[in-house]
Amino acid sequence: MLNPTIVRNKPDYVKERLSTRGVAPEEIDEYLELDAQNRQLIAQAEQLKSQKNKLTEDVKGLAKGSDDWQAQIDQLKSFNEEIKGIEANQKEIASKLNYIAIRLPNIPDDSLPVGPDEAADVEMRKWGDIPEFDFKPKDHWDIGEDLGILDFNRAAKVAGARFVYDVGDGARLERAIYNFMLDMHREQGYTEIIPPYLVNAQTMYGTGQFPKFKEDVFTVEDEGLTLIPTAEVPLTNFYANEILNEADLPIYVTAMSPCFRSEAGSAGRDTRGLIRMHQFHKVEMVKFSKPEDSMDELEKMTQNAQEVLEKLGLAHHVIVLSTGDTGFSSRKTYDVEVWMPAQNKYREISSCSDCWDFQARRAMIRYRKADGTVDYLHTLNGSGLAVGRTLAAILENYQQADGSVKIPDALVPYMGGQTVIKKD
Structure with missing residues (x-):
């Protein structure tokens, strides 16, 4: 607000x-x-x-x-x-x-490029070399299905479109990815939390999902609870209706959670693969900051997300979103996009936002300054990363001519020493 x-x-x-x-x-x-x-x-x-x-x-x-x-x-x-x-x-x-x-979006920061949509986004920096192949790279869904580690057909049978079974080494790789991310974020100073995956309407209101975006979520009508679209919701509301001490700021928290999204309005977009799912895992980062420090904390958070991709050896770039492309609650957002060889382009894998006091006013999260006065703090959130999209990026970037997939070195310890996924 x-x-x-x-x-x-x-x-x-x-x-x-x-x-x-x-x-x-x-x-x-x-x-x-x-x-x-x-x-x-x-x-x-x-x-x-x-x-x-x-x-x-x-x-x-x-x-x-x-x-x-x-x-x-x-x-x-x-x-x-x-x-x-x-x-x-x-x-x-x-x-x-x-x-x-409650329906007015946040005021975009003066530093944002002005434009109606993603066409006005501006690239800030790049990292890594785009991989070259001596064969035509396959899409991650074909790789996963050929290896027997992703099963979209059986998921559609039990749940419908935009669901998947991770099977065998696919499930093991996804678990390795989010455990690796959580360990990295702990090293970066975040406290790990396992939050509720169902929240009430006031909690959804606190982070700005309600009332404007009710069509984007799944709600359990009889209970009045909503399946979380991102762990940002329960993590940010952890301190709802509380007054924190200035000396305790900044506070960093992280969580791996399932996320549930109806994908309203996405008909015809990314109908195959792991990019746009109704259910997926994501590791989330949330910060509570003094107002004067929040923009610096946004830069650090974005770097935290990049460090995960760097450790995984995945080429990516960072873009700043235009005014028209920035999310409802955000004052400024950086998207981190990973290179997807089969699509021959970068795709979003993390979005890091500084919401200033917009969410704090809705959720009544304040802090007491050293002089005794009370004010609203700033909240930040970012993906660290979307796990399914990271799995997709690994399958495409580490695919081999024989159909196998190498395991990034950083994940080998989390895979029990396994270095390659190949067809049985």
Whole structure:
């Protein structure tokens, strides 16, 4: 949620920045009008309550049943009715204001390239050499099916499209990947957490998934719980409605979890393979930071994700997302994209975002400064990495002419010394 003081004090700036994210200036005008009405009604109610309290004290000094006493009692009843009417009006105005406020996206940072979509994203840096093959590289789904380690057909039989069985060395490789990632993040200073995989609506609201993106998730209607689309949701809300100490910041946490997404609107996109699934594993990084440090923490988090790919020997690049491509809750986002030989292009494998105080305001996560004052902290989140996409990248980049797949050196210890996956 946006800082209302910024919207009030810098309306032209807010309109200009949010227009690059598709928000019409009229929405900000309506927000400001409702905000002014809401504050005016609150002030009127408070003024009447003050007068009522004074009158209540005056009544105590009057003889009960006297004409003056009765006149004061009638005035108190009038105050009560007027206050009741103002509060009802204020509640209605506040509801309309809140409806707009919780649907406004975060203000994009001034450093972002301006553009409506991914076409305006800008490459920041590259790492690694793109592999060359003396044969035509196969797609990861063909590699996995030929080796018998990925089974999409049987998954479709029991669950439908966009599901997969990892079998044998496929399951072992996926487990090796996320254990390797968790160990790396522990070395980078993150505390590992196993979070709930079902969360309530308030938790989804805290990180910005609700109410705008309800169609993107799976909800257990009878229980009022939602399967998490990412561990960002339970990790960020770990400190919901709490006040942390400044001396404890920054705080780094990480988790491996299954993620569940309906992939609404993705019909026809990545219909084969592991890139766009309804269920997948992901290792998530989340940070809680002082406001003045959060942009530096974003750079560090992005580097943390890159270090995983570097250890795995996977070529990748980092792009900064344009204003129109940046996620709802994010102030600034870097995507890390890994090279996929069969597609002959980079594909997203990590997204690292600084949300500033946007999520903290929704989830009421604050910190107490050394001087005793309390303010909202900044939250950050990033994939470290999407496990299924990492498995896909390994299959494609480490495939051999005979159909086998080499295991990256960093994963060999996690595979019990196994160095290659080949057909039985």
